[in-house]
Amino acid sequence: MSLRAGPVGRDPTQRARLADAREWYAPPEPSLMTTTALLFEPMRLGTLTLPNRIVCLPLYLAYPDPDHEVNGLVLDYYAEMADSGAGLVVVENVTVEPCGLGNPRTLLVSEDRFVPGLARLAETIRARGVPAVLQLHHAGRYARRPDRIAPSSVETWGVTPREMDLSDVERVIAAFAAGARRARAAGFDAVELHGGTGYLLTQFLSPRTNLRRDGYGGDAGRRMRFPLEVVRAVREAVGVDYPVGYRFLADEYVPGGLTLEETIPFARELARAGVAYLSVMTGCYDSFALPRYLEDDRTEGFMAPFASEIRAAVPGVPVIAAGRIQRPETAERILRDGMADLVGLGRVLFADPLWPRKARGEIDAPIDSCTPTCSLCMKRIVAQRPAFCGRWPAERRERFLRRIGE
Numbered sequence: 001m002s003l004r005a006g007p008v009g010r011d012p013t014q015r016a017r018l019a020d021a022r023e024w025y026a027p028p029e030p031s032l033m034t035t036t037a038l039l040f041e042p043m044r045l046g047t048l049t050l051p052n053r054i055v056c057l058p059l060y061l062a063y064p065d066p067d068h069e070v071n072g073l074v075l076d077y078y079a080e081m082a083d084s085g086a087g088l089v090v091v092e093n094v095t096v097e098p099c100g101l102g103n104p105r106t107l108l109v110s111e112d113r114f115v116p117g118l119a120r121l122a123e124t125i126r127a128r129g130v131p132a133v134l135q136l137h138h139a140g141r142y143a144r145r146p147d148r149i150a151p152s153s154v155e156t157w158g159v160t161p162r163e164m165d166l167s168d169v170e171r172v173i174a175a176f177a178a179g180a181r182r183a184r185a186a187g188f189d190a191v192e193l194h195g196g197t198g199y200l201l202t203q204f205l206s207p208r209t210n211l212r213r214d215g216y217g218g219d220a221g222r223r224m225r226f227p228l229e230v231v232r233a234v235r236e237a238v239g240v241d242y243p244v245g246y247r248f249l250a251d252e253y254v255p256g257g258l259t260l261e262e263t264i265p266f267a268r269e270l271a272r273a274g275v276a277y278l279s280v281m282t283g284c285y286d287s288f289a290l291p292r293y294l295e296d297d298r299t300e301g302f303m304a305p306f307a308s309e310i311r312a313a314v315p316g317v318p319v320i321a322a323g324r325i326q327r328p329e330t331a332e333r334i335l336r337d338g339m340a341d342l343v344g345l346g347r348v349l350f351a352d353p354l355w356p357r358k359a360r361g362e363i364d365a366p367i368d369s370c371t372p373t374c375s376l377c378m379k380r381i382v383a384q385r386p387a388f389c390g391r392w393p394a395e396r397r398e399r400f401l402r403r404i405g406e
């Protein structure tokens with residue numbers, strides 16, 4: 001199995017490198033790759049010590065209630081993720097101000113009153129010996145709110161968001177900083193800024209969605225300004241000893257959208273601004289339903305070649321690879337070939353929360369793999385219903401559905 005060529009930068013050297021990386025991606029024969037030595041090697045991430053290289057990626061599952069507070073469903077899910085054997089747990093997108101809510105059933109960190117609930121969540125993860133990261137989020141034009149804002153008034157899902165003026169820019173930067181301060185006060189070990197999936201930080205970066213003519217729009221340098229100011233404000237708010245990671249969109253997979261040609265220089269700026277790691281993903285809402293994305297999404301390790309390109313551009317900054325890393329052999333190979341420092345599991349870990357223990361040989365059973373053509377979890381959250389996995393055993397699925405009253 002090999003990946004098809006995707007939208008890469010116009011630089012021919014870069015194109016060749018990415019093609020090589022994709023060529024690399026003929027997944028290993030299981031019989032030839034039986035060691036997982038690198039996967040279970042501890043590592044330092046800023047001030048944190050991780051017991052291994054497996055990251056539980058942020059996965060928004062529509063578990064919070066419409067009051068935006070941490071509830072029992074959220075706590076139980078993260079307890080299971082922390083017990084999974086992953087070395088780091090990144091909590092799903094938590095929104096920094098109400099007009100940035102991408103879904104009514106989302107956690108908020110916009111006021112001090114949310115800190116006690118978030119503290120229970122941090123403690124649930126940390127009590128299991130795993131560092132906990134909170135992802136800070138603003139949906140921008142993808143907010144499901146009448147007061148949605150965006151860098152420019154680009155129509156989105158039939159609605160036109162209000163263009164942010166300079167006071168909005170200042171307010172949102174301050175909201176990210178305040179959210180980070182609250183995350184630290186709640187006991188989280190680090191924060192991650194959600195620059196993936198085409199949300200607000202990416203909307204400023206992308207020439208498709210940033211049509212501004214002021215200092216926050218125009219050439220690539222000016223389009224980077226807003227996310228970089230957010231990074232600096234957050235670092236100032238939490239202190240330089242506190243890790244600030246970045247969910248990084250390497251390629252929008254959309255004609256005329258961001259490609260490595262622009263995202264690699266942005267990665268270098270983020271490195272200069274002091275981010276603790278880059279967690280690399282590809283695709284956005286405008287591409288998730290396009291045939292090319294759908295096809296790549298079915299392929300094991302499909303984002304790893306992009307992570308590899310980013311890692312080569314930012315020496316010294318740890319990089320997380322994601323994207324259907326179904327098998328431990330694949331994870332090990334990504335590390336062995338220097339494509340990433342850590343491997344992230346999203347749907348993969350949701351489908352089988354015992355993946356790390358099975359990979360380590362603690363449990364002698366085959367891994368239950370996320371079904372590439374399923375998308376049940378995504379369909380559920382789009383319908384604003386708590387997600388479950390089609391791979392869960394019938395008894396677990398029924399217990400879950402009873403719990404949520406379906």
Ligand SMILES: Cc1cc2nc3c(=O)[nH]c(=O)nc-3n(C[C@H](O)[C@H](O)[C@H](O)COP(=O)(O)O)c2cc1C
Nearest residue numbers: 057058059060092093322323324345346347348378
């Ligand atoms: C249902 C669902 C919810 C997601 N929620 C988030 C999120 O809150 N924050 C984020 O950065 N990425 C989110 N992602 C992207 C995942 O973290 C991950 O990058 C992607 O699913 C690829 O990894 P996987 O193949 O192991 O799932 C989500 C993906 C899915 C399918």
